[in-house]
Amino acid sequence: MWAQHIIKLELKMTPSAAEQQERIGVARVLMHFLQILGAWPILPEHHHQNARSTQCRTWLARNYRYLLHLPLTFTYNTLMWVEALTRWERADHILYISITEVGMMALTLNFWRLDQRAYHFMHELCYSDHLALRNQAERQWWRAKQRSFTRIAVCYIGGGAGVLCTAFGATLLVNGYSLPYDYWLPFEWHNAQNYWYAYGYELVAMSLTCIANVTMDMMLCYYLFHVALLYKLIGIRLMALQHLSERLAVQQLINIIKLHKRVKRLTAQCEVLVSLPILVQIVLSVFILCLSAYRLQSMQINENPGQFFAMLQFASVLTLQIFLPCYFANEITINSDALTTCVYNSNWEEFSPPTRKLMNLYMELMKRPEQIKAGNFFLVGLPVFTKTMNNAYSLLALLLNMSK
Template sequence: MNTENYLICFKLPILILKTFGFWKEEPWSKLRWMYSILIRYLFLDCIVIAYSVHLIKSLGIRSIADISTTLSYLLTIYGLFFKSMWIIIKQKKIRSMMKSLEELLKVTSFGKTNERNLMQHENNRMMKVERIFYGSSIVLAFFVLIKAIAFDSRIGKIPLDTWIFFNMEPNSFLYWLVVAQECFATLFVIIVNFSLDMIQIVFMHYLTVMLKELSIEIESIQPEDDTKDYDRFCKCVDCFVQLKDLGGEISTHLSLTFFVQAILSSVILCTSAFLLSTLSFTNEMPIIIRTVIYGISMMIQIFLPCYYGNELTLISNKISTTLFHSKWLDGSKKYKKAVTIFMENAKRSINISAFGFVFVDIGTLTTILNSTYSLYALVSKLNTK
């Protein structure tokens, strides 16, 4: 198995970002540049303006439930706008990090030559996660289309309430043009949003798997042949140091997008929960289904980075324990000294964080859910007054 297959988990999110003009290809032609600007204008900039105007016009006129619905969609689009700009700015650095990861994979093939069953197994698992991740966005966009055809068209409504600068007759050509634009925009916003998040998630995935391989290699070292085993151990030390450096780069260049998403997810999940509490199960079932699917998509979007960040920290913490329980006491004085130094270094685990205090782990996920509930309780209380 070659290194290109190891990095297969990056292919789908990067392919999607390339398709919609958010990942710069080399060389970047003028036609491709114009296509990127057009896509961004039609399905991001225009939507930001339309929903912002709609939200402003809704204040003081419409109910809190209607405003919360608009706000949740608008925050998703704002999040995409910021994250896409950040990824474009950091794209050269991300490419450099991917190159470093590829080089590290080439020189750290532990065990039998060209056999990395653990890596292949975990990559297959990640590919399944990606399919579920993107599948939820396709389901949501498809449901928006079905809702428009089966329900909204009967009363001349568009699927997602927004500001439109022209008059539109129900079931006219312009009406269906807006419906098609909203359905495609829903798919566009969610899958591009997911792809931007997947870049960080996949990096954490590879670091976690390589730390697992490293742990297995450390356990297998039998310090009998002084020179050979010492060289193997030094290779492990070098791998750990490089993984730690790569983890630091992820925190520096990618975790800001998680910080933004964490804040937005708290509000979006709150507004979705509040909206569900105001809807009628008999008269507004299509809106309920759409809101549930949307809420699940947002939940997956914040759960996955927290899960993989938590897994990375846990396996990193186990390296020191694995070292301690290995047969290092049977080695030479030089070997034991190297292990002692490495154990001290391994005590500082690999943590992905934004600004050094917002950690990408399950603890942060719990905080987000607690904040969501607090916001929900506050909004519900305001709505009853």
């Protein structure tokens, strides 16, 4: 009887499935995708099984990521670099995608390294009572924002899949035997017998790396998006203080300060999760964009329109890959910086001196907006995106002058 009572209490305390979906939106789908792609921790299932079966499941859950990525992602990228170094005359055809694969491997290793931190971070966002939405107006606003991020995720992941489909589909329309992306093989594949082995392996390996890359990118963006949304939620609650009596306003303000303290801690955790991947992406993207643009200007659209459009799609998706984390990190800075204005606009001058003193102290603590750093080297935001594009253009101009 006591056990049933405890279970009922736990069910009441645990958010329902609808509330969980409302809190993290499309991130739940992204986490399931990342589990399949070997980039998110797989928790062993606890069923009534024998010890041998449980041990096998635990071993598979622990090593699934390595069994999936070692023969495909890491081996495939190694073969691409072997091809680039042994056939330097075709380096411009290979280097841009090889460097992209290096960024993807760095992203994968970072997800593996911080998998438990990422899991606990998302678990808190989903289940913490301190982050729960209070009323129907907040829920409607939150759902609208989550839907907007879902549309961005669908467009971005769809764009990455579109590059894959265009590149591999266009290759089949070309006369002769060619691959979408060159890589070294220990056998001769320019014949009908071996070509499909080379094509099939690259199709599987590139599909895994492409879909895993864009999905991990969107997961990083979601961390930033959710934290920025929490700062916006704090601002909404601060603005609502003007409609409350002073006694209720003080009580709500204390709750807001506690929430703000928790969100600041989540911001620090978010920075740990995204700092190194964003740093690697921004540094490598300068070279990848430069090499992609260099190859685009040297390609003849009439010779192979499919490959030309695949390159154009690739450059567009890569630009989004840099822009999206910069945009969402910039939103954290903007929303946290706006909190001082929200406090000022809450009719604080109509409250008693002790309450005004409390609000003034809170405003003093918010003078410095929260900012996300990339590896403690620079702040992530829209200015970084602009500078990255300018650096890529400058490097392209230098490369074109050298080629002439």
